[in-house]
Amino acid sequence: MGITADETVQVCPQCGSDIRGDARFTVWCAACDWNVDPQKPEAEHGLPARTRQAAAHRYGARLAADMASGGELRARRDVAAVLACVCAVLVHGLTLLVTALGIRWIISGWGGVPMAGGLLLLALAWSLRPRLGTLPQDGPVLHRADAPELFALIDDVAEAVGTRGVDTVAVDADINAGVTTYGLRRRRLLTLGLPLWEVLTPAQRIALLGHELGHFSNGDVRHGTLVASAHRSLAAWAYYLAPAHNPSPVQFFVSVVCFVPWLLVRGVMLTLDRLTLRATQRAEYLADRLAGRAASTEAAVQLMDRLLISDSAATVLRREVSRQARGSHRTQGADDRAHGLWDRLVTSMDSVPEAEYERLRRVGARRGHSVDATHPPTHLRRACLLAVESVAPTVVVGEDRTRRIGVELADARTLVARQILRDGFPG
Template identity: 30%
Template sequence: MPTIEGNLCPACQTTLTASPDTAELDAAPWCGACEWNLDHHPDDRRYAWFARRMERADRQAGFASQRELARSAEPAPVRAGVHRFLVAVSAALLLLLAGLLVGGLWLVAGGGGIWPVGGGLALLLIVLLLRPRFTRLKKLLTRSYRVERTNAPTMFQLIDRIADRLDAPRPDVLLFDFGWNAAVVGIGPRPRRALVLGVPLLLALGPQEVVALVGHEMGHLKYADNRRLVLTAPARTMFGQVARTIRPPLRAPADLGIDPSVAFFVVAWQLIAGTASLLLHAAHLGINRAASRDDRTVELRADAMAAEAAGSAAALRLLDVLAILPTLPEYVQHYVPQGEAAVTWRRMLRSVRERETATVAWRQLSIRRDASLLSSHPAAGRRYQWLTAQPAREAAVVLTEAEAESLEAEIRPYAEALHRTMLKARPDDR
C-alpha cells in the first residue's frame, strides 16, 4: 500500500475514510471519492500462502466486476448461452445419476456374489448422496411460521397490490421466520412459490421500506428467477459435493497416527483423491463463477422492481439498511420485557439506523466486505450506486398511516414468538 501523507488519498488528495465498524477500526482506510484502496483485503493468516493469494485475487476481481456492474446503464439480461450450458450440464448429471441407479439396482438384484452386490450398493449410495434435493414446506416450518390471510390481511393486501402493479404472480405461501433476510423459495420438484420474510428485518424497516422489500422479492417472482436456479442446481452443486466427499485429509500419515508400513498407500491415496478433488472443486468454482454473474444482474433487476413499487427513495433506504445489517443483530436481545419485544426492538433498531445511515461509509464498507466473483448478490453499496444512477421513480404503492399501524400490529405476534424462543434458549435470564 502506498505511503499515506496527512490522511489524504494519494490519487486525488481527498481525506480518507475510516471504517465505521468499531470491530474494524484498524482496517485500512480508503478514499470515498475515487475508491482508492477500497479493494484492499487483509490476508487471513489462518490459511496457507496459496489460499490467501487465491482469496485476494477473487476479491479484487469481484470488486472490479461489481464496480463495472454498478456502472451499467441497466441490468444485463440473463445470458442465454450460459443458462443453456448450465441446464445441459445439469441434465447430463441427472442422466448419469439415473444410469448409476439402474446399474446399482441391476447389480444388487442379479446377485452373483459379494463383489457385484457390494458394487451395486456402492452405486446406490452415490446416487443417494448426490440426489437432487428439493426444499420441503415441512422443513421450512421447523424454523418459520406459515402466515394465513386471516392473520395478516394487511400484508396480503400489500402483496396483492404489488403483484398487480408489477404484473407478478402471487406467492403460494407466506412465511415469517427469524432471519435477517427475505427470499423467494421454490417448494418441491414442481415448485410452489414461498415468500419468506425475516421478522427482525421487518422490524428494522419503515412502512414504505417494507413495500420496497416485498417489491424486490416480487420482482424475482415476475421473472421466474427461482425456476432458473432449480434448473441449474445440479450443475451448481454436484461437483462441489463430490469434491468434498472424496477430499482426503491433508495431514501427513505420521501426524494421522498411521503405521509406516502403509504410509505409502495413504500418500498415494492422498495424491490421487486430492488431485481429483482439486479438479472437481475447480469445476465447481468455474461453474458458480459463471452463474453468479447472472445472479448479480437479476438482483439489480429486482431492485428496479422495488423502486417501481415503493419509489426510489424507499428502495435506497432499504439498501442503506442492508449495508449496516451486520451491526443490527446485537440490538435484538432477549433481555427486554415480555410482551414489549416488538416495540422495544423496533425503537432500538430505528435509532441505530438514524445514527448510522447518515454516512456513506457503511455503503462503501459493504463494497469491500462483499467483493467476490462467487457472490450471488452485489454489495449493498454497489446496488445503491446503480439505483441512484437510474431515473427516479415515484411510489406506485403507498401505505397509509392506518395501514402502516395495522402492518406493525400483524408483525408483533411473531416478534414476541421470537422473544419467547430466545428466552427458552436462555432460561436463567428471564
C-alpha cells in the first residue's frame, strides 16, 4: 500500500509497533499510548481550583455510573441545591444591607463627611447588584421575524426536550453554544457559535440544540439567576478585598485590615462552588440525554466527537486569518474569501482521521476533570449515552428545511466570516 502526502509511517520508540499517522496531527501509538498527550495541560493553581477538582474526582465516577444505569431524567433539588439558594440569598442580602446603610448615611449626614461615605457605599452596592443580562452587541442578533425556519426548528427541539423555545438567537465567532436569560422579563437567549454550527451535520445540530435547551428543562441551579448573580457578587467582593501586590505602606495597612474579610469571602465562594458542583455535572449528563432524545443517541455521541476537534477548527481559522494578513487574498475578493471561509473549514474538519478522534478520547480519559471540573469528561459522557438503550430521533430535518435555515443565516455567515478575517479568531 502506498503512502499518501499527509501520511507518515514510523516505528514506536516505546513498544516497537508500526505507526501509521497523519502528519497534520499528533503522531501516536495506539498500542501503548506513546505520545498520546504531548501537550499536557498545566495544573490549575489556587485553593478553589484544586478543591473543585478534588470534589469532581471524588464523586464524578459515581455520578456517571448513576446516569449510565438509567438515573432519573430530571434534575434533583437536593439539600445541596437548597443550601446553595440560601447562600445566594444571604449574599444578595448583604448587598441590600450595604445599600440601606449607604442611604441612611446620606440622609443622616447630608452635607457632611458621612454623606461621602454613603455615596461610596451606594457605589459599592451598585457594582455588587445582580446582573439581569443584556443582548450581545458585537454580532448578529436574530429574532423570529428574521429567521422563522430556524426558530421553528428550535421550537420543535424544545418541545422534544420538555421546555419552550427561545426569544432571541445571537450568532458569534466562538466554537461553542450556550443559553441564558436576560432582562427583567427573563427572555431566553440562545448563542450559536457559527464555526461550530457550520461543521455539524443536520442531526448533530439538533443534538446541539437539544443539549443547550435541555439546560432550561433540567433546572441547573448553578446557572440560575439567583446563584449565578451571587457568584458574580462574591467575585467582586474578592476583587475589592484582595491583598495588593507589592503594596505601598498605606496599601499594606489596608490589606491587613481586609485580610480576614477576604478569607471569609473566599470561603463562601468555595462553599457555594461545592454546593453546586454536583448539580452542574448532573445537569450536563441530563442535557446529553435530552440531546439524544431530540436527535438520536448516535447523533448526540457524534456531537461529542465533533466537539473534541474544536482545537483543530480554531487552528484552521487562525491559519485563514494569517493568510489574510499576509496578503494571500489579493487574487480573491474579500467577500469571496469570506463566503468561502466556512466551506474551507468544513472541508478541513471532514478530513480529520478517526485516529485523531480516538487519540482525543484517550486524552480526555487520562485528564479526567483536570481541565474543566464543572463539565464531566467527554469519555464519561459518551459512556453514559452508550450505556442506556439507544433512542431514535424525535426531530428530523430534511434537505429543504436545512437549505431554508441556511438562507436565513446567510447574512450572519458573511458578517461573522468578515469579522474573523478582519479582527482575528477570538478563541
